[in-house]
Amino acid sequence: MxxxxxxxxxxxxxxxxxxxxxxxxxxxxxxxxxxxxxxxxxxxxxxxxxxxxxxxxxxxxxxxxxxxxxxxxxxxxxxxxxxxxxxxxxxxxxxxxxxxxxxxxxTSTGVKGLYSVEEFSWLNGFSIHNYDHKIVNSLNKKLVTEGKVSVYLDSYEGNYILYDGYSLVDHKATADLVISRHVDNTEESSDKLYLMPAGIYVGIKYLESTPLDVLVYSLKMTLKSLYILNDRIDYIVISSSFKDDRKLNQLSKYYYSNIIYVSDVDELCSCETLLKELQVKVLLRDVRRAFGVITCLGVK
The missing domain is CATH 3.40.50.11220 (Rossmann fold)
Known part of the structure; x- marks a missing residue:
């Protein structure tokens, strides 16, 4: 298995x-x-x-x-x-x-103003599948000496950012990094690194009158607080009382997100409670990002 x-x-x-x-x-x-x-x-x-x-x-x-x-x-x-x-x-x-x-x-990448493979993963909200120091060190060395690392998108349609030194290729066989939502044993290769969405959960509480652009801004600031510069959230978590709010559908499309509604949550509960109900590890506690908007962030 x-x-x-x-x-x-x-x-x-x-x-x-x-x-x-x-x-x-x-x-x-x-x-x-x-x-x-x-x-x-x-x-x-x-x-x-x-x-x-x-x-x-x-x-x-x-x-x-x-x-x-x-x-x-x-x-x-x-x-x-x-x-x-x-x-x-x-x-x-x-x-x-x-x-x-x-x-x-x-570091050699830092001196050259390049993001290491690990930093590339962090900034884009990815996790590294089966982390291998030898492969990572080899790719960081290639980034410094050759100035480029090749990236292939495999079963992934979410948002991402290609920083200096990273370029897309059309074939998996020529890639150094593979971004995918699913990785199985038959796809793994000893010389490639697989990146997968890290499972970024953002909990949010807001006033129903809050405009959509304020919600977009608040979630963007939440990501940036953890130095995630990619506008992608895997899961937006909110009380089920907001199911009829059409703004959430627009918000989820902007951030390539799935929406999770948490039922039976007291309106006075903290934002963190939304994440803890799903057994998500909280990284950023409740913070007021704008008037009437509170967010928190976790990973799972």
Whole structure:
């Protein structure tokens, strides 16, 4: 029997600490407003406002397998120290833009201004099927040395973005990356990487009078908060009381989404409750994106 194994990159639990307490407070406030969980333990991401030497000594022994980002004391530079190509550069880029700071990247793809295969997957809302370090490293090396990685669309009609270095091909046999909604054992190849929709769920609560363009904007901001720049949501989740709202059909077409109506949900419940009813892992907590619009985001 076929077993689907997906490697999802997304992270949301952030520990922020450092010697510039005002800057630490500012960074915490920034990510909290976006819906991230600010934690004191078990983080996915560590943002340290300190010297690189002190950051490494304090966090690397225990958290070397997490994203560690160093921010210099005056907030002028942001430097991802670990997992740069696994989301560190994207979170760092968002932070640097927010602080008006310099972003310092050191990986071969980052230096060339290219998105790694993992970053390409993250930005497009994909998961990597049967993640293989050797294949991924080989493709990232090809991206740097040859300047291109070939992409084939197989049973996939959703939205996607081809960034610099990525180009479409007409035949699967010549592709490095295959984007597909379904992968089985007969289709797998030892030299290809398969990307599948990550199962992006966005819960939404809004006033019935909210215009469609405000809803579109709110969902776009929700995706961007997790640094997903592709306008595609796999599932829009909402209370069944909105079944007669025609705006939802237009919204689902714009984002290539399926709509899931959750029944028996109290009108006063949180947006997160909609996702938890479906056993979805919540990444971004309830956030007011516009007047009368609250969203949250998760993966499954």
């Amino acid at each position: 076929f077993l689907k194994i997906l490697y999802a990159l997304y992270v949301s639990r952030i520990l922020v600490n450092g010697i510039n307490k005002d800057l630490v407070k500012q960074i915490k406030g920034l990510f909290n407003e976006l819906g991230y969980s600010i934690v004191d333990n078990d983080p996915d991401i560590i943002i340290s406002v300190n010297s690189i030497n002190n950051t490494i000594r304090k966090y690397f022994p225990k958290f070397h397998n997490k994203i560690i980002i160093n921010v210099v004391q005056d907030g002028s530079s942001v430097i991802p120290l670990t997992k740069e190509h696994l989301g560190g550069s994207l979170i760092s880029s968002f932070l640097a833009d927010s602080l008006g700071a310099n972003l310092v990247l050191t």
